[in-house]
Amino acid sequence: MSSILAQLLLNGLIAGAIYALVAAGFSLICSVMKFMHFAHGGVVAAGAYFLFMFSQWFSPVPAILLALVTTVLFGVFMDWSVYKQLRKRHASNAVLLIASIGLMILTTNLILIGFGADVKTIPLAQHNPVYTILGARITLIQVVIIATSALLFGLLYYLMKCTRLGKALRAVADNNAIAQTVGINPSRMYLATFILGSALGGIAGMLIGLEQNLYPSMGLSLVIKGFTGAVIGGVTSVHGSILGALVLGMVENLGIWYLPSGYKDAIAFVLLFVFLLLKPEGILGKRFERG
Amino acid sequence: MKSILCVENVTKKFGGVAAVNKCSFDVTQGTITALIGPNGAGKTTLFNIISGIQPLDEGRMVFQSEDITGSATHEIARKGISRTFQLTRLFKNLTIKQNLLVAKEVSDVVLKKMLVSFGVKKSLSTKCTDLSYGQQRLVELARALLFPHSFLMLDEPTAGVNPFVREQLKKIIRCAAKNGTTVLLIEHDMDFVMSLSDHVIVLNEGCVLAQGTPAVIKKNRRVLEVYLGK
Numbered sequence A: 001m002s003s004i005l006a007q008l009l010l011n012g013l014i015a016g017a018i019y020a021l022v023a024a025g026f027s028l029i030c031s032v033m034k035f036m037h038f039a040h041g042g043v044v045a046a047g048a049y050f051l052f053m054f055s056q057w058f059s060p061v062p063a064i065l066l067a068l069v070t071t072v073l074f075g076v077f078m079d080w081s082v083y084k085q086l087r088k089r090h091a092s093n094a095v096l097l098i099a100s101i102g103l104m105i106l107t108t109n110l111i112l113i114g115f116g117a118d119v120k121t122i123p124l125a126q127h128n129p130v131y132t133i134l135g136a137r138i139t140l141i142q143v144v145i146i147a148t149s150a151l152l153f154g155l156l157y158y159l160m161k162c163t164r165l166g167k168a169l170r171a172v173a174d175n176n177a178i179a180q181t182v183g184i185n186p187s188r189m190y191l192a193t194f195i196l197g198s199a200l201g202g203i204a205g206m207l208i209g210l211e212q213n214l215y216p217s218m219g220l221s222l223v224i225k226g227f228t229g230a231v232i233g234g235v236t237s238v239h240g241s242i243l244g245a246l247v248l249g250m251v252e253n254l255g256i257w258y259l260p261s262g263y264k265d266a267i268a269f270v271l272l273f274v275f276l277l278l279k280p281e282g283i284l285g286k287r288f289e290r291g
Numbered sequence B: 001m002k003s004i005l006c007v008e009n010v011t012k013k014f015g016g017v018a019a020v021n022k023c024s025f026d027v028t029q030g031t032i033t034a035l036i037g038p039n040g041a042g043k044t045t046l047f048n049i050i051s052g053i054q055p056l057d058e059g060r061m062v063f064q065s066e067d068i069t070g071s072a073t074h075e076i077a078r079k080g081i082s083r084t085f086q087l088t089r090l091f092k093n094l095t096i097k098q099n100l101l102v103a104k105e106v107s108d109v110v111l112k113k114m115l116v117s118f119g120v121k122k123s124l125s126t127k128c129t130d131l132s133y134g135q136q137r138l139v140e141l142a143r144a145l146l147f148p149h150s151f152l153m154l155d156e157p158t159a160g161v162n163p164f165v166r167e168q169l170k171k172i173i174r175c176a177a178k179n180g181t182t183v184l185l186i187e188h189d190m191d192f193v194m195s196l197s198d199h200v201i202v203l204n205e206g207c208v209l210a211q212g213t214p215a216v217i218k219k220n221r222r223v224l225e226v227y228l229g230k
Helices: A002-033 A040-055 A060-088 A093-115 A140-162 A164-174 A176-181 A186-211 A218-233 A238-255 A261-278 B043-050 B073-078 B096-103 B108-118 B133-146 B163-178 B190-196 B214-219 B221-226
Strands: A130-133 A136-139 B003-014 B017-028 B032-036 B058-063 B081-083 B151-155 B182-186 B199-204 B207-212
Touching: A002 A040, A002 A136, A002 A140, A002 A164, A002 A186, A002 A218, A002 A238, A040 A060, A040 A093, A040 A186, A040 A218, A060 A093, A060 A186, A093 A218, A130 A140, A136 A140, A140 A164, A140 A186, A140 A238, A164 A176, A164 A186, A164 B096, A176 A186, A176 B073, A186 A218, A218 A238, A218 A261, A238 A261, B003 B043, B003 B182, B017 B043, B017 B058, B017 B182, B017 B199, B017 B207, B032 B043, B032 B163, B032 B190, B043 B151, B043 B182, B073 B081, B081 B133, B096 B108, B096 B133, B108 B133, B108 B163, B133 B151, B133 B163, B163 B182, B163 B190, B190 B214, B199 B214, B199 B221, B207 B214, B207 B221
Parallel strands: B032 B182, B032 B199, B081 B151, B151 B182
Antiparallel strands: A130 A136, B003 B017, B003 B058, B199 B207
């Protein structure tokens, strides 16, 4: 029994780490830009597929770096080509939300056109030794997922709390108009947000791609999990979103101790509805306001 | 005396109503200038236009011999124009320290010293929402002063604050002016304005009604009629 619990906890931690990476990028963009960037799922999927593509031609390190850079450029391009144009026209949050859903669908279709509908596997993941910790089995890639996530969360915390860029991002997230009166250029902050958010999403996509199979609509299910984690922890709080996503991963995996594994998504949605109804601001977040 | 800010024929309309109508004045470097007028005279709109928060419809503005008409808010701020707001605007979710460091990177020692001199006896890690209104006013002013500037715009600094904070504000503004900052302030408290300002500009219905020293303005018949209702 204890080894089953250890395995479920470990699985929960792995799932939570992946969801948290997705949620962190989603929440960062949401807190600064004040809209739900559901196309973040497309960026996550793009990260996985770019790694798949580059790993056909290059060795692991250049393939990962190229995939990361391309994914970031893809995320920035989304902002530049759609959101920025809509912001110039003073589009409402509802319009931006609809645009983000459109972009998500468009990205899924582009992947379908470019890579086909069949399931893909990243060749880098073929050598994957298994370790046993307290009776629970964990693969090398899963160790990498947990370690990379922990490292990125540490770096993100440092960036947001200790650097001038982080302070400026938090100022814009808090009140864009006042931030400008102390000389902060909002356009640069939006660009920085999309670079950081897309990098987090891209890394999440690559890690998921190493762990699981790739399919064109993978981004949608991941952004929904990231969004659920963000709602649980607080959409406008990056740290809250990470916490919420970890809680989601744990609850999903502990839930299937009692329920068939097919109910994983149902567990996530029940948790989403519970938080939306009882604590919509999440564990650490503030009520969502237009800034 | 050199002009630091020149406002020329500035007009701003909301619908068909001109909130600011062909308004022109100069602010002399190193002075404390008060912008007064009845409610709806266009004072805050003018502040928002100067700081780039609202675009103007007509006219131009020159700051330190540079045309700033149409510049973005952050560009105007970086040229050295710092401001506070009529209703205190702090970064609500940030602490006092984080609010101040957004304006300029300085050590905790400097920040603490500044707050003590302002009469704010609170820890730097205090959330701004936990401060009284008067303390929030002072922290907002501290942020505006900390931000590298040569021109400080204060929108009703004494609104809603107690007499102690009011006196603190007076001292701080005088000290800033003494250190070379040019101050333009909107204020309804006439004792505060008359005791502090070198120059007073009276706005009425978006136009400059009169301007001059406090002593001249006090005796101006049109000002008394329009502004004081006599």
